[in-house]
Amino acid sequence: MNPFTEQVIAEVPDGTPEDAVAAVLAARTAFNEWAATPLAKRTQLVHDLAEALRARRAELIELTIDELGAPRRDASASQVDLPIDVLDWLAEAADEVEFKSTDGNVTVLREPFGVVSCITPWNYPLHQLVVKVGAALVMGCTVVLKPSEVTPLSAIVFAEEVNRVGFPAGVFNLVNGRGPVVGEVLASHPEVDFVSFTGSTAAGTRVAELAARTVKKVSLELGGKSASVILPDADFDFAVKQTVARCFENSGQACSALTRMLVPRSELARAEDIAAVAASEYLLGDPRDPQTVLGPVVSDAQRARVRNHIDRAIDDGARLVIGGSEQPTDQSHGYFVKPTVLSRVTPDMPIARDEVFGPVLAILGYDDVDEAVRTANATDYGLSSAVWGTNANLVDEVARQMRAGQVIVNGGAWNFRAPFGGYKQSGLGRESGVFGLEEFLEIKALRA
CATH class of the missing domain: 3.40.605.10 (Aldehyde Dehydrogenase; Chain A, domain 1)
Known part of the structure; x- marks a missing residue:
């Protein structure tokens, strides 16, 4: 199909x-x-x-x-x-x-x-x-x-x-x-x-x-439920935009997608604003059109699964920042899911634990770096992760504590010479x- x-x-x-x-x-x-x-x-x-x-x-x-x-x-x-x-x-x-x-x-x-x-x-x-x-x-x-x-x-x-x-x-x-x-x-x-x-x-x-x-x-x-940990001293705009990009890659259908963004709790509102602007730039449409940035998900069944995750997260108390489960109004056909950002997500919610495999980003707040690491590791998965910050020693310390097979440090480029695989x-x-x-x-x- x-x-x-x-x-x-x-x-x-x-x-x-x-x-x-x-x-x-x-x-x-x-x-x-x-x-x-x-x-x-x-x-x-x-x-x-x-x-x-x-x-x-x-x-x-x-x-x-x-x-x-x-x-x-x-x-x-x-x-x-x-x-x-x-x-x-x-x-x-x-x-x-x-x-x-x-x-x-x-x-x-x-x-x-x-x-x-x-x-x-x-x-x-x-x-x-x-x-x-x-x-x-x-x-x-x-x-x-x-x-x-x-x-x-x-x-x-x-x-x-x-x-x-x-x-x-x-x-x-x-x-x-x-x-x-x-x-x-x-x-x-x-x-x-x-x-x-x-x-x-x-x-x-x-x-x-x-x-x-x-x-x-x-x-x-x-599977994966990869965390992107943005430390308090990070280049915040860059880190948020890059996390959105790496979440929505391949319409979110990537096992290593950065689907959880962890930010200082005091910066939640700022993170929501930046993520909303970034997500709004993902133009949906005909995959053959060179202007299209985000295509449909692969099947009707996959679309239904992703939409159910979005609706469940909102029912659980997450805040819908942008997107949602409805068919985009400008697309009469195609298995589309709007680029979606959910905030005020807590670690116990399914949206923070389960692999969605669609263009859906969950934002979680943390009070200190130790909590950020605990939250990042609090899933059954351990495929990929990311850490963003300007203090090289702290970034390295956090990266080493991540229970994941790959850790992206400040947006490091993908290299097919690197081993790829996961923990847990x-x-x-x-x-x-x-x-x-x-x-x-x-x-x-x-x-x-």
Whole structure:
């Protein structure tokens, strides 16, 4: 479904358990030969794949706009260009991996893990595919991919180009389908050695349960409720505006979105004013229009979920600063949610604890820095966070106390060389960077 037009734009195969089993067995058959393929040949094929995708850049951008509803500028930069660049980088970074080391009479080898099931989400369909599949292929694993049934089209282009550039048969396999049908087979099949999953914490828990039956390795990149802590001495205008921007990224459909903004209680009114102005500048509209800043959310079900969160927060006593749950008056169709800011939120409210996955920012007040840290850490999640301030020692101290896998310090730029993953119920393992490559390697010790 196109989330702007609300019309069907494509049909894809509804995979069966038998399809999933066939793909797993194909990957198992291809594994030994692929694992033994020289690293230089594997990396060259991945570079060739990146170039092939780059040649289809314009098509991939249009597909992403249509299936996700991402505005054109986001579809270009973060949804297509970035993952293609990451694919090239993964091939280059393989040289940084230490495949063999010695310590006295012990030689430690790092070897391809085996057959990997990659189950990817709908919010960054090509990028989340690349960081898993690209890393696995470079490291010598064979792969079965199940993309989200909500945004499957870029994965089909990826599969076409894998085939065209000459990867051996069975090294990469694509099975479209639904999680309870295809995903459960890929998480439980005894010939799968490793399951790499990105999605909700509830679905990730199910994947882990299924994988545990045959003691598979599991990497889980799950939900988040990331806090942006603005310290009393911060550049307040900059910090608030940047928090709004990082909350509304991808229409708020990012697991690492900064959805909770913590400010000194005495500055609540000021924070509300700045956030309201910033949010009002997010122009809603047709994702194909270059002027559009905020597109629709991905589906009618997602829109209903986000709207329910907004209404519940207001019922719980939160103050609606801007936005709300109603359809924007200037949009007769499309799964739109107004850019919304809620204030006077307390840590016990669901809006402060639950992942919303929409353009909704919650503002919470604090009386001292210790309370800010406690509040920031008072969730089941720990994926990302941010700290803003001019006292470098205090900023560093607060950043180190944050129970999160990533801490943005004064707006630090994203770097795909950094490991990405979370604490607590935000998941297990890391993606991106050399750490992400090493996830796909098993460790063997030889004692002489």
